[in-house]
Amino acid sequence: MGAASAVLLVLITILFPPVGVAIVSGCGADLFINIALTILGYIPGHIHAFYIEYVYYDRKEQARQGRLVGKRAPGVYSDRVQTGGQNYGTVVQPAHYANAPGP
DSSP, X not given: OOHHHHHHHHHHHHHOHHHHHHHHHOSSHHHHHHHHHXXXXXXXXXXXHHHHHHHHXXXXXHHHTTOOOXXXXXXXXXXXXXXXXXXXXXXXXXXXXXXXXXX
């Protein structure tokens, strides 16, 4: 995502926070938490949505620079957000398969 798409995402989040969270994290715990916070009050939904987006873009920038983040961001349940969208949806072979001899 470039700068224009990030600005568009912020504008969408200002209007309706759960949509911004859904774009970044997908359908999961973070989205449902944000929907509940938005129902409880518009401001808590915004705070949560912008926190999710901040973590996503911060982790994405760190991955672009080659720095790996060792610990998880608190309150973020989406692996896509935790990794900044890097390696999302890939399958990693278990360790015992990696060391197995070939056919």
